[in-house]
Amino acid sequence: MDIIKTEGLEYAYPDGTQALKGISIAIEKGSKVALVGNNGAGKSTLFLHFNGTLRPTRGMVIIEGKPIKYDSKSLINLRTKVGMVFQDPDDQIFAPTVKQDVAFGPLNLDLPRDEVDRRVKYALKSVGMEAYADKPPHFLSGGQKKRVAIAGVLAMEPEIIVMDEPTSALDPQGSLDIIEILDELNADGKTIIFSTHDIDLAAMWANSICVLNEGKIIKHGTPDQIFADHTMISETGLRLPTFVQTFRELKVRGISGGDSPLTMLNFVESVSKPFDVLKARCTIAGADVCAGENVGLIMKNGTLCTIRVDADLNAKTTAFGRVMHNAKAGEDIVVSEITGTITPKTGEINIVPIPRIIEGGSRAVDLETIRAVIAEHSPHKIGAMGTSAKVVVRKAGIQCDFEVDVIQSSILAALRGLNVMVFATGGMIERVIQKIESNNKHSGQEIKFSSLAIQASL
Amino acid sequence: MRLFMEEYAYSNALKNTSVRLKVLFVLSNVIFGVFSNSPIVPFIIFCTMVFLTIVMAKIPARDYFTWFSIPLFYAIPLFLAMIFFFGGFEPWIQFNLLGFKLMMYKDSFNNALLMVSRVLSGTSCLLFLAFTTPMAKISSALKLLKVPDIIIELSMLIYRYIFVVLDELTRMELSQRTRLGYTTFKKSLNSLSLLSTNVFIRAMNRGEKLHIAMESRCYNGKIELLDEDSIHKLTMLALITFEGLIFMVMYLTKDLRIV
Ligand SMILES: Nc1ncnc2c1ncn2[C@@H]1O[C@H](COP(=O)(O)OP(=O)(O)O)[C@@H](O)[C@H]1O
Ligand SMILES: [Mg+2]
Numbered sequence: 001m002d003i004i005k006t007e008g009l010e011y012a013y014p015d016g017t018q019a020l021k022g023i024s025i026a027i028e029k030g031s032k033v034a035l036v037g038n039n040g041a042g043k044s045t046l047f048l049h050f051n052g053t054l055r056p057t058r059g060m061v062i063i064e065g066k067p068i069k070y071d072s073k074s075l076i077n078l079r080t081k082v083g084m085v086f087q088d089p090d091d092q093i094f095a096p097t098v099k100q101d102v103a104f105g106p107l108n109l110d111l112p113r114d115e116v117d118r119r120v121k122y123a124l125k126s127v128g129m130e131a132y133a134d135k136p137p138h139f140l141s142g143g144q145k146k147r148v149a150i151a152g153v154l155a156m157e158p159e160i161i162v163m164d165e166p167t168s169a170l171d172p173q174g175s176l177d178i179i180e181i182l183d184e185l186n187a188d189g190k191t192i193i194f195s196t197h198d199i200d201l202a203a204m205w206a207n208s209i210c211v212l213n214e215g216k217i218i219k220h221g222t223p224d225q226i227f228a229d230h231t232m233i234s235e236t237g238l239r240l241p242t243f244v245q246t247f248r249e250l251k252v253r254g255i256s257g258g259d260s261p262l263t264m265l266n267f268v269e270s271v272s273k274p275f276d277v278l279k280a281r282c283t284i285a286g287a288d289v290c291a292g293e294n295v296g297l298i299m300k301n302g303t304l305c306t307i308r309v310d311a312d313l314n315a316k317t318t319a320f321g322r323v324m325h326n327a328k329a330g331e332d333i334v335v336s337e338i339t340g341t342i343t344p345k346t347g348e349i350n351i352v353p354i355p356r357i358i359e360g361g362s363r364a365v366d367l368e369t370i371r372a373v374i375a376e377h378s379p380h381k382i383g384a385m386g387t388s389a390k391v392v393v394r395k396a397g398i399q400c401d402f403e404v405d406v407i408q409s410s411i412l413a414a415l416r417g418l419n420v421m422v423f424a425t426g427g428m429i430e431r432v433i434q435k436i437e438s439n440n441k442h443s444g445q446e447i448k449f450s451s452l453a454i455q456a457s458l
Numbered sequence: 459m460r461l462f463m464e465e466y467a468y469s470n471a472l473k474n475t476s477v478r479l480k481v482l483f484v485l486s487n488v489i490f491g492v493f494s495n496s497p498i499v500p501f502i503i504f505c506t507m508v509f510l511t512i513v514m515a516k517i518p519a520r521d522y523f524t525w526f527s528i529p530l531f532y533a534i535p536l537f538l539a540m541i542f543f544f545g546g547f548e549p550w551i552q553f554n555l556l557g558f559k560l561m562m563y564k565d566s567f568n569n570a571l572l573m574v575s576r577v578l579s580g581t582s583c584l585l586f587l588a589f590t591t592p593m594a595k596i597s598s599a600l601k602l603l604k605v606p607d608i609i610i611e612l613s614m615l616i617y618r619y620i621f622v623v624l625d626e627l628t629r630m631e632l633s634q635r636t637r638l639g640y641t642t643f644k645k646s647l648n649s650l651s652l653l654s655t656n657v658f659i660r661a662m663n664r665g666e667k668l669h670i671a672m673e674s675r676c677y678n679g680k681i682e683l684l685d686e687d688s689i690h691k692l693t694m695l696a697l698i699t700f701e702g703l704i705f706m707v708m709y710l711t712k713d714l715r716i717v
Contacts, residue, residue: 051674076676084674090622091667096594096614100684105675107682116684135468136594138621156675 001064003029003160003191004050004082008059011045019045021215022059027193027208029159032186034202035195037212038237043195044087046212047162050193051082080109083158087165089145090137098140098148099124099133105156123155125357127181128387143174150181161185163194167201176404179205184386187427188356203227203241203262204405211236223262243267265408268415269443347414349422349436349449350377354389356426361388367396369454370423374398377452379421381413385432386425393423407435414447464593472515472590476689480591481599483697484583490704491579496711497571499704500579506700507582515590525585533577540570550717564717571716593617598685611681619664627657 009023019042027033035043048054049061052068052075061068068078086092095101102123106116124130127147137145146166153161166182167175179201186192196202202209202223209226211218213236219226227233227244239245243261247270250256261267352373355364370392374382383402384393393400402409402422410420410432424432429451436449467473472480487507491500511517546563553560591599600610630653634640639649669677 048670053670053674076678079674079676084671086667086671086674088667091664092671094615094618094668094672095683096592096597096617100594103684104672104677104682107684108676108678120684134592134594136464136592137618139468152675 001029002026005062009056010058012057032206033193034206034209036202041212042215051084052078082160083153085149085153085163089149092149093137102151102155119155123151127151143170160191166194200241346447347418349420351451352423354392354425362391365392370396380418381420383410383422386428389423389425466589467592470515470590476687477595477599478602484587486701488583494708496714497575498711499708500575503579504582507586511586517589529581537570537574598687
């Protein structure tokens with residue numbers, strides 16, 4: 001079902017600037033939509049129509065099948081449904097403390113006091129800012145302010161979250177944190193719409209992309225559809241994602257094949273297909289060898305190379321014969337030529353579900369059980385996705401290898417033959433399984449996975 | 459940007475004590491301190507306040523007395539001036555200083571002592587409030603004092619945006635400075651006028667954007683804030699007892715003269 005739809009939307013600012021020139025889009029419920037376009041394309045203007053702040057000069061906005069009405073009661077109703085996070089958190093956060101700011105929306109809805117408290121707590125926890133509840137906003141960093149701004153909107157419990165440039169002015173870690181928060185909200189069923197000019201982010205994260213230029217929609221489709229249209233991209237002054245660019249360069253040199261990749265995973269797949277080199281890497285890491293053993297490899301040209309496997313099952317070259325590459329401890333080795341047949345062995349991915357914040361979060365988990373699960377499976381790599389999973393891992397004092405882009409990193413590790421354990425919060429488990437299954441189908445390399453239910457100990 | 463005592467106000471050991479009680483406490487102490495006829499009452503108040511701020515609220519004594527030195531800077535010269543140069547009726551001590559005859563009067567000494575003790579008590583009261591009360595909580599105290607909502611809301615918004623605008627101001631000024639905007643007097647004037655216009659326009663802009671953002675969260679013309687201010691019965695009792703005692707001491711010492 002389309003949760004937001006616009007029909008022939010036109011808008012001119014009072015000074016005569018025609019910012020929107022007939023925009024018709026439909027946004028599906030539960031999707032993650034990225035609106036990309038250059039500065040001045042009209043992204044912010046379009047967003048301000050979604051919650052009724054601006055009134056179109058022509059055309060209309062339809063929310064859940066009903067056109068927006070602009071009387072004050074309908075607007076309040078609309079704004080509890082569509083939450084808007086503005087680009088600059090300083091334009092949004094006005095109260096003297098974080099908690100008071102987050103409570104502002106719920107208090108305006110005339111909710112009972114304990115319901116307000118519950119929502120504030122939930123919102124602050126969801127963005128990981130509960131420790132800052134009584135701090136004044138000017139004590140916070142840019143990324144923290146952004147989270148507070150999100151919490152302020154979350155506390156209204158909207159179904160749709162609209163964010164104007166959520167990652168602009170944030171450092172890479174801060175951006176990834178925000179993205180993960182959005183991911184989690186999406187897993188909880190919320191529709192997320194954001195604008196960005198970070199093409200890589202849109203490609204990696206959105207499941208539909210809408211290209212806006214000079215107040216018009218140029219194209220709306222899945223990332224593959226959008227980035228396959230190279231002429232459209234260059235005509236609108238955008239650029240292709242880094243992976244797509246690199247891939248094109250490799251493809252014209254006959255190095256990689258297949259479809260245009262959008263993620264590191266696709267990319268590695270498309271590059272490694274015609275090559276044995278990376279498969280050798282899989283074999284070394286995944287073969288039945290123990291740490292400390294030497295593994296011999298015979299190269300195509302007849303040279304022999306011995307590789308010593310260290311505790312992490314990464315190989316270290318100690319070598320006689322010709323060593324192709326001196327890897328440092330813990331690094332992957334690269335062997336450039338291989339003879340004989342190599343059967344790559346993949347690792348396993350174990351998924352451990354962690355309850356969501358509303359289900360008790362980290363408090364519903366016994367840390368000893370977590371440690372025991374890890375001791376039993378002794379995974380090579382550990383990942384955590386979702387706020388409460390991260391809290392659990394941190395509390396249990398476990399060193400995490402993957403905290404961002406967890407699914408992809410885990411699959412890449414498993415393809416190298418490493419066993420991975422992923423702690424995942426609530427609705428994100430589905431997504432992990434989906435991704436692994438689709439990878440298994442595409443790459444032809446079977447990654448085994450299982451979900452380990454741990455007992456909740458309340 | 460951070461403001462002087464802010465840090466302590468948000469982290470001191472008394473930050474959770476009811477702000478309404480604190481304001482009531484400080485206010486009544488200021489009044490008692492000012493209306494007392496002898497320096498005894500202000501002096502007791504001063505000692506209590508210093509004790510509360512340093513021992514109870516755990517504010518580092520060094521920072522506290524740094525702030526305290528500012529009023530002393532005025533009070534001590536004034537004290538000396540009052541003793542020696544204001545004259546009086548009852549001569550007390552007379553001595554020679556480098557050939558100048560200096561005369562101290564009893565009544566002026568008493569007055570000077572009272573003045574200094576009032577300065578000390580008043581300052582300690584205000585510093586107590588400043589060091590132990592986060593700005594965020596002042597609004598509930600203002601409500602208690604029946605300050606109109608519009609003023610409370612304005613002061614809250616101003617408090618928040620002081621930091622935002624100040625930040626912008628410093629950045630703009632720095633950018634002017636790096637482009638040699640302040641090298642001569644004339645250039646300084648010019649840069650300063652540009653700076654102030656720009657800051658004003660930006661502040662207006664922010665106001666507009668803030669309004670939109672607030673409306674997006676169902677703002678309806680009245681800022682409703684979460685106010686948490688629970689009054690502890692024991693604290694309340696202590697306050698009443700203390701003020702009662704102070705009042706008694708004030709009554710008993712109303713005719714007391716130190717010299
Ligand atoms: N308040 C305004 N008054 C007049 N014109 C505006 C205003 N805000 C934006 N515009 C104009 O509308 C167009 C779209 O702006 P905007 O929606 O902010 O773009 P984007 O968010 O994609 O960068 C631009 O040409 C911009 O100059
Ligand atoms: Mg914009």
